[in-house]
Amino acid sequence: MTAVSRPPQAAMRSEVVQPRVYDGNLDVAWLTVLGLAASMAFADMFWVVSLRQVAGAIERTSDPFTDWVRESTLLLPTYVAAVLCVRVVRRRRTPSAAAGGTSRVGTALVLVGAGTLVGVLALAASSLYDYRLELALLGHTAHGSCVADCLDSQRTSTALLQLKSLGLGSALVLATNLVVVGWVAALLGGRLRLDRAGDPPRGHRRIGVHHRDGLTAVVVSALVGAAVLHAAVVPEHASEWLVAGAFFVALACVQAGAAGAVVHHGGRVSWTAAALVSAVPLAVWLWSRTVGLPWGPEAGAAEPLGVADLAAATLELATLVLVGSWARHRRHRLAGRPLLTVDTTLIALVALLAVTALGLGGSGLGWLDLTSGTGHVPG
Amino acid sequence: MSPEEPPAAAQVSRRLFLRTGAVGTAGLLGVSAHAAWSPLLAQRGLLSPDGVFSAVGTALADAVFYTEHFPISPLILHPFEDQLPVPRALAPVALSDVRGWSLPPGPGLGEQSSLRNERHQKWPSQVGYPDPIVYQIELLVRPHSWTTSKVLPIDDEGRPTESFDREGRVFAPGTERTLPPSTIYGFNGTFPGPMINAEYGRPVLVRFVNRLDENPYALDRQDFGAPDWSFLTHLHNGHTAPESDGNPHYAMTSGPRSMGYLPGTWVDNLYLNWPAGGDEREKQSFFWFHDHRMDHTGSNVYKGMVGLYPIYDPTNAMDMGDERRGLRLPGVRTDRADGAFDVAYHIPLALHDLSLDDGVTLHHDIHDTQGDFPGTGNPAEHPEWWGTTFFKHFPNHGFVGDVFGVNGVAYPALEVKRRKYRFRFLDASVARIYELALMSSTQGPRSAASLGYVDDELQGQYRIPDGQRCMRFTQIASDGGLLPFPLVRDSFELWPAKRREVVVDFTRYLDGSPTTKGDVVYLTNVMKMPDGRMWESSSRSSPDAAYKVPILKFVIGDTAPDDSQVPPVLRPLPPLPPRWKDLMPNRLIFEVKRGALGGETEWLINGEPFEPDSVARSLKNPAGRRPLAEQRMGSFNLWEIRNGGGGWVHPFHLHMEEHRTVMRNGRDVTTTPQRGHPDDVSREDLASLDPNGSVVVYRGFRDFVGPYVAHCHNLAHEDHSMMFGWSITP
Structure with a gap:
């Protein structure tokens, strides 16, 4: 068992033995977790991309292999988070290492379910995006011979096509994940152990991760993720308006700096700064997407939502929530209970990585761009 | 170790078994998939990382998503008994009659069409040519019969099935029927339409008149063709000004400012018969004219709007249809008093495939949502249309028919003399590509159904299982006219709208042995194309030795005089710039x-x-x-x-x-x-x-x-x- 850093003796509080609650440890069988996640990610995205060849908007069908590699890679953290969630659920329900065959099958099925959920959500998001693009194209192709009822009928037909694709894709994803998880289990000799070693001995007092370390890691990750996303959109914004480009450069630097401050100082000032560098851009973003900013090339016009900005906003919101939790925890000095268990920290970190990855996919950055295709959308 | 756990050795064995099994299964599946699918993917140009996704997508599309069902046409029981129609050249309108028109053609503003809003960009005098020869062609609704043979309705397994008529009667399986005539929209009411024998240096003006609103025979127009009965005629591939080119980019922005010329209107298409840049080397030899109405080109062409336009070159008598002069390519010219001329031993062969309604296939495609033919009630089955031409847009697969025709007749025959002929091949199909060879067969054609073929394999209706190549083609021209030199070919591909001109010598076979009167040679299609996507087999890609579908039967007749030759040099190409x-x-x-x-x-x-x-x-x-x-x-x-x-x-x-x-x-x-x-x-x-x-x-x-x-x-x-x-x- 990997030991975590122990807090100073004076800071340790008497442990409350909670035999039915597992606090978590760092014994994640990462090879198994990553293997399962990667297998399901690449297998599921194969169907997503293949179905796009059938029902997808034409802008998104030009480089299916590249799309498959890109989307599988960007979604990998999400699959990892899903597998880790299954690990936590499993451990809480069956902490005993002597889990029988039924439990293994159950674990496998839950893994299939979790992976399928991610795959279906990805497929649904892709279908929705295709539908939006196709609606934009619909009016062009009819040359005026299809209006009113005809146009409505074609919109309906297009929607039905996407729903059909979603239904078939969901079934394919489910069936594939059953095969994939089963195959991985066989490859592991019939054991789907998501933990590297056995459970700690009965009655062993668990050593929880110091609440500050887990929380710090998550907040820093959120800030760094937001900074990365803001840096990623600099080229696109700078090409439209240099001032906007400079703004995002500054924002990325400030958020990265705040993350550094939280790591190195960890005091009230740095946490307050973390909250500020999240709250202000979040407010500006809300303003730009609702009323519209009063400056810039499109002054006064509400900007459309995008994947990158939604992801950044999510990360900033997460930062605010975590800072608030930190403040509340600090004020009330809740004893003996880590704010974030190791498992929660792990899942949170992976989830934030997933959000960052998805945001990068919507940032318009070359190879990472999830919306890339022929590069031309009819105006 | 708890009492429930198996012994350690057994655990190791089980784990090893599972691991080995997992690795082995994955390996086996990978090798098997590669062996099974690689050749097919390679044939279709899909053997690549991107291609795998396309292939899977296509398979899903066919299996689940797109409803494009083709009917099984009734089996033509006596093929190769109808004679191949060989069109005579259309006669021009007498000059005196043209001058009597209320709106005669001319170079002035408003003299290009009945809409009175355009002019010809270049009149012949501007290129040093005389006034054009004038033709008039009317778009007419008429009946057309594809065969005189009795037919046997069959299903997709080749078994006799029931059939129907317009009055709703049902005929029991096994009942031989006569095909009802199909409704066509034809140039001058025929399919194919007229043939204009043109010459370089003698411009032609064709007044196309739309009379598609008239239906004197009360024919059922069915559910295809332009819904507004408009047309837009394109001379493929004339060197022509936009107002005479018949293209929708022009028609939607100028002239009719709509998708086509509506009933009651006419347009004068001026064909200068002048090579591009005035360059002799740009002269061509075989045009065809067909409809080009936006969004309904396929349905209008399939419904009959096809005409032929061979063009000869009288310069130095190079290629003017007289085998005693110039290049001496096969042909015997006869000038007629009406101003036209015919050329014997010059035969245009317009290939087309068609599908005949079986009365039980659902008429359904995306156009049903556009309300093109509300009276049909589509999507619906139409037993009253049994035996007539079936068409749907089928944008996913492309449209192919299972009955092959030449010059408007299914499986015709042509008696040929023992001499050389010049054939002008045209692929007038919507999507089908042909690969053509000349074959002999001792057993003769047998129906694909009797040979046990089913589904897509029934396409073409007949096979010559013992077919053997017996003659070659000498290709002398392609789309762009005469080649720089002739090409001897065992077979050639013919893609939609492409033209190939070949000389066939009916005096002897491949091995040099002479032909005799009564011998039979089949023009045979050896390219299997079950849908409009691409071929499934051809000579250059996964050939299917069993796929030999006879299209046209040549019957060798008497010997005839032959002054023709195929010279080693035909027409030089315009040079490419060195850089x-x-x-x-x-x-x-x-x-x-x-x-x-x-x-x-x-x-x-x-x-x-x-x-x-x-x-x-x-x-x-x-x-x-x-x-x-x-x-x-x-x-x-x-x-x-x-x-x-x-x-x-x-x-x-x-x-x-x-x-x-x-x-x-x-x-x-x-x-x-x-x-x-x-x-x-x-x-x-x-x-x-x-x-x-x-x-x-x-x-x-x-x-x-x-x-x-x-x-x-x-x-x-x-x-x-x-x-x-x-x-x-x-």
Whole structure:
């Protein structure tokens, strides 16, 4: 068992033995977790991309292999988070290492379910995006011979096509994940152990991760993720308006700096700064997407939502929530209970990585761009 | 170790077994899949990382998504008994009659059509030619019979099945029937329409008059053809001004300012019969005219709007249909008193495939939502249309028929003399590609159903299982006219809208032995194409030795005098500039692709559907630019056409001038063509794009200004937006 850093003796509080609650440890069988996640990610995205060849908007069908590699890679953290969630659920329900065959099958099925959920959500998001693009194209192709009822009928037909694709894709994803998880289990000799070693001995007092370390890691990750996303959109914004480009450069630097401050100082000032560098851009973003900013090339016009900005906003919101939790925890000095268990920290970190990855996919950055295709959308 | 756990050795054994099994299964599946699918993927140009996704997508599309069901046509019981119609040249309108027209043709404003709003860009006198010979062709609704033979209705397993008639009666399986006539929209009411024998130096003006609103025989128009009965005639591939070219980029922005000329209107299409740039080397030899009405080109062509336009070259008597003069290519000319002339031993062969309604196949495609034919109640079955031509747009697969016809007759026969003939082949099908060979058979044709074939294998209806190649073709011309030198070929491919002219010597076989009277030779199709996507087998790709479908039966007759020859040199090509590769960085690039829209497939170019009121924009070229598809008059340029993949082939056509293919799939083909495309050494107006293929063509933009189009000539693709507008600027 990997030991975590122990807090100073004076800071340790008497442990409350909670035999039915597992606090978590760092014994994640990462090879198994990553293997399962990667297998399901690449297998599921194969169907997503293949179905796009059938029902997808034409802008998104030009480089299916590249799309498959890109989307599988960007979604990998999400699959990892899903597998880790299954690990936590499993451990809480069956902490005993002597889990029988039924439990293994159950674990496998839950893994299939979790992976399928991610795959279906990805497929649904892709279908929705295709539908939006196709609606934009619909009016062009009819040359005026299809209006009113005809146009409505074609919109309906297009929607039905996407729903059909979603239904078939969901079934394919489910069936594939059953095969994939089963195959991985066989490859592991019939054991789907998501933990590297056995459970700690009965009655062993668990050593929880110091609440500050887990929380710090998550907040820093959120800030760094937001900074990365803001840096990623600099080229696109700078090409439209240099001032906007400079703004995002500054924002990325400030958020990265705040993350550094939280790591190195960890005091009230740095946490307050973390909250500020999240709250202000979040407010500006809300303003730009609702009323519209009063400056810039499109002054006064509400900007459309995008994947990158939604992801950044999510990360900033997460930062605010975590800072608030930190403040509340600090004020009330809740004893003996880590704010974030190791498992929660792990899942949170992976989830934030997933959000960052998805945001990068919507940032318009070359190879990472999830919306890339022929590069031309009819105006 | 707890009592429940198996012994350690057993655990190890089980784990080892499972691991080995997992690895082995994965390996076995991988090897098996590679062995099973690689050849098929390679044949379809899909053996690549991207291709795998396209192949899976296509399989899912066929299995689940797109409802494109073809009927099984009734079996023609006595093929090769109807004689092949050999058209006579259409007679021009007498000059005195033309002068008596209330609105005679002329060069002035308002003298180009009944709409009185356009003029001819160039009148013949401007190029030193006399006034045009005038023809009048009317678009008429008429009945047409594809065969006089009795037919046997069969199902998709080749078994006799029930049939129907217009009154709703049902006929028991096994009942032989007579096909009812099909309704056509024909030039002068015939299919194919008239043949105009033209000559360079003698302009032709054709007044096309739309009388499709008249239905004197009260024929059922069914559910295809332009819903508003409009037409737009294109002379493929005449060097023609836009107002006479018959293209929708012009029609939607000028002239009719709509998709076509409506009933009650007429248009004068002026064909100068003048080579591009006045260059003798640009002369062509075989045009055809067909409909080009936007969004319904395929249905209008399939419904009958096809005409023929061989063009001769009297300069130095080079190719004027007289085998005693000039190149002495086969032909005996007879000038008629009415101003036309016929040429014996010159036979146009317009190949077409058709599908006949079986009364039980659902009429359904995306056009049903557009309310084109509300009275039909589609999607619906139509037993009252049993035995008549069936058509749906089928934008995903493209439309192919299971009955093959030539010059409007299914499985005809032609008695030929023992001498050389010049055949002008035209593929007038919507999507089907043919590969043609000359074969003999001792057993003769047998129905595919009697041989045990089912489903798609019934297409073509007949096979000659013992067919053997017995003669060769000597190709003398392609789309762009006479070749620089003849090509001897065992077989040749014929893509939609392509023309190939060949000389066949019926005096002797391949082995040199002479033919005798009564011998039979079959024009045979050896390319299996179950849908409009691409071939399943052909000589150059997974040949199927059992697929030999006879289309036309030649019966050797008496010996006839033959003064013809096939010279070693025909017509020189216009030279390519030595530094044509300098144009490569600034070439225009167009990529054809498919996408899903409106519940069915749409076909786009550079991601855009056809916009009739604008020109397309190129993809980014190596110079980093995306130029508009506009060319200055008198210029030359390189255009690249790419097949965007997915396992479809595309016959891509550019209007107004011929081109030279200089590169194919990234390789220079100016001196040595690639396998499967020997005609790249000639001039063409239609580039054959294999799966994932690309071509770079060199062409000119001379003599006229205005809007033109380029498009896929799989008409199902064209009608579903695989077309773009381009223009020539002053």
